[in-house]
């Protein structure tokens with residue numbers, strides 16, 4: 396089966412694949428403005444840190460390209476408005492802020508409205524291309540950590556759907572498979588939004604990579620029974636000391652991996668590393684609607700009157716992370732020394 400694209404730029408619009416409908420339906424939403432893109436990010440029609448970053452970059456570019464008046468000052472006001480709107484969509488994934496800052500900085504260098512429009516779109520396209528290239532390089536480094544016959548546990552979805560293409564954690568697995576290694580993947584379903592059951596299973600099935608779905612609560616059991624050789628997951632924000640925000644449940648998996656002596660790898664581009672944050676304590680965590688926990692697929696499962704907590708991410712301390720696979724190489728502890736080094740800080 397052919398893989399689907401996370402987004403497509405066509406006839407001046409950004410078409411975003413509605414990931415809430417997968418795997419049942421493949422439908423694209425036409426985005427003509429920063430508002431349209433922001434809405435898709437908030438509703439998680441597009442999700443995954445690098446994908447959010449690229450989509451936001453295009454959202455900012457669309458607001459500039461569609462700017463009607465001819466004055467640069469008005470364009471800069473429009474830029475600030477769209478920039479603030481897109482920044483407010485989701486708080487945890489650093490790629491969002493990284494991409495928006497990068498496009499905004501470039502647009503502010505323009506000396507005319509026409510130049511600003513050209514720069515905006517080119518920069519967003521460059522961010523998309525660079526993300527695919529970064530994922531390919533993450534795959535090249537990461538595949539060396541994978542052995543023939545490995546059984547790999549992954550959480551949430553850090554595949555092509557979560558990026559501009561190829562994927563981070565799933566990119567490592569894809570690259571190992573492309574090298575002729577036989578691997579088997581255990582995918583956690585990833586409550587409450589079920590990215591593992593709906594998206595990771597969908598991607599791996601399309602690629603012909605063997606995948607077994609487990610519920611989040613089964614991780615301890617499969618590790619204790621010796622079913623898992625390695626864990627590879629993505630990241631939403633990495634602090635300079637290696638503390639990593641990723642989908643809720645990642646921390647639990649890392650603790651269990653340490654308990655069972657299983658290597659635990661993070662795969663992420665350096666655009667996920669926040670150079671302004673030294674420790675995970677300072678990473679903002681998104682809390683989402685209680686309904687996502689109280690319901691499954693829009694059907695209420697909990698009794699009326701019960702409250703639910705819904706943090707979308709947790710922090711895995713750097714000390715539980717065996718290595719971080721980036722496009723610039725594999726970073727190992729001590730992270731507080733080696734992460735700044737890889738960022739040239």
Ligand code: MRU
Pocket residue numbers: 442443444445488550551552553554557558562563564590628629630631641642643707
């Ligand atoms: O809430 P989501 O679906 O945006 O969360 C996604 C994750 O936690 C991914 O693991 C992370 O963004 C890395 S994607 C390459």
